[in-house]
Amino acid sequence: MRRSFAFKCTVLTVAWVLLAIGALQIPPYQVWPAAFVGMSLPVALFLNAGWLLYWLLRRWPVALLPLAVLVLTWPHLQRGLALHPLGPDVNADYEPVRVLSSNVRIFNVYRQLRGKNFASSKAMIKWVAENPADIICLQEFYNEPQPTQENGQVFQSVRRIGQEQGRQPFVSVSLENRIGAQFGLAIFSRYPIVRRGTIPFGRLTQNHAMFADVRLPQGDTIRVYNAHLQSMSMAEQDIVDSYSSKAGLKAKGLGLLRRFKRGLVARARQVDTLRRHMDECRYPVLFCAxxxxxxYSYTYDQLADRLQNAHATVGNGVGATYNGRLPFVRIDNQFAGPQWQIQDFRVHYEIPYSDHFPTSATYRLAKKQIQ
Structure with a gap:
């Protein structure tokens, strides 16, 4: 009887895994509750691993079922828990392309963020500027083209990260304030930018994407995308309160659910726009966002079906990028097209100035690309 019950639970777990993987393919703007089923996939994969160990000890032929599921869903497991103890096998035919990506939270320009004497702002801009990366993609970028009476030259970030470091800047401005300061996205490249453009997500949002076609020293042209997708507009404290107590869940839960739904739907439409744009690109793609x-979301799934995720391909561990009270949250990513070999990937936990940790990766083209 016990074995029969355990076998039924194993079959149900396998069905759960398959259902959750299928749910990741459903756009939230069509059936938004499917997103919650997809988000449950890590739990289902963990249970499947548990049943594998159980049957290996009890009755090994039955273990073939959860083992087959583990093998077939290994790429999905790697999304949340990457395991590459031996490192990648990389062809060194080409010079590496080093990429840094970071949500810099407008360099903490607001008084409540920047600290005394602009300490965190200065440290963040200095670290980004002096980073050895060949290409830098920044989200929530901020730049003051001219010195100001209040801030001096602290936030002349285009000059400090770009011209002073030998990088060509491309800033996609989503908002400009009364002093001419620029908010938006930015790409900086040590290689020539031969073409550039922006990808709007609609008139009702400042979120958007940008791209730059970059000519590498060996003559290949690549396309670098940089994007900032729709925020959930959910305060961290509200999320913590909602799962800390029943009273918190009752007070905050419904409002959080509404905002969560709006974010899911918006990001699904935005990633569809990005996917169509990438499908028309004839160059090897690098994507930071x-x-x-x-x-475990429709947004990530649409990208992972077409591109390699740098952390999932060569990283280790969870690779969390959110610098806050919510644990194990990885929302900042780098992706690469199939033409690339990914040499390494790193999350910079030693850089605490923003609510996002920077990420860096090194890429090499697998073979000569025909232009």
Whole structure:
């Protein structure tokens, strides 16, 4: 009887895994509750691993079922828990392309963020500027083209990260304030930018994407995308309160659910726009983004079906990028097209100035690309 019950639970777990994987393919603007089923996939995969161990000890032929599921869903497991103890096998035919991506939270320009004497702002801009990356993609970028009476030259970030470091800047401005300061996205490149453009997500949002076609020294042209997708507009404290107590869940739960739904739907439409744009690109693609979504989401799934995720391909561990009280949250990502070999990937936990940790990766083209 016990074995029969355990076998039924194993079959139900396998069905759960398959259902959750299928749910990741459903756009939230069509059936938004499917997103919750997809988000449950890590739990289902964990249970499947548990049943594998159980049957290996009890009756090994039955273990073949959860083992087959583990093998077939290994790429999905790697999304949330990457395991590469031996490191990647990389062809060194080409010079590496080093990429840094970071949501810099407008360099903490607001008084409540920047600290005394602009300490965190200065430290963040200095670290980004002096980073050895060949290409830098920044989300929630901020720049003051001219010195101001209040801030001096602290926030002349285009000059400090770009011209002073030998990088060509491309800033996609989503908002400009009364002093001419620029908010938006930015790409900086040590290689020539031969073409550039922006990808709007609609008139009702400042979130958007940008791209730059970059000519590498060996003559290949690549396309670098930088994007910031729709935020959930959910305060961290509200989320913590909602799961800390029944009273908190009752007070905050419904409002959080509404905002969560709006964010899911918006990001799904935005990633569809990005996917169509990428499908028309004939160059090898590098993609950096603050997705504001988890690895087990429609947003991530649409990208992972077409591109390699740098952390999932060569990283280790969870790779959390959110610098806050919510644990194990990875919403900042780098992706690469199939033409690339990913040499390494790192989350910079030593850089605490923003609510996002920077990420860096090194890429090499697998073979000569025909232009």
């Amino acid at each position: 603050d997705l504001n979504d988890l690895p």
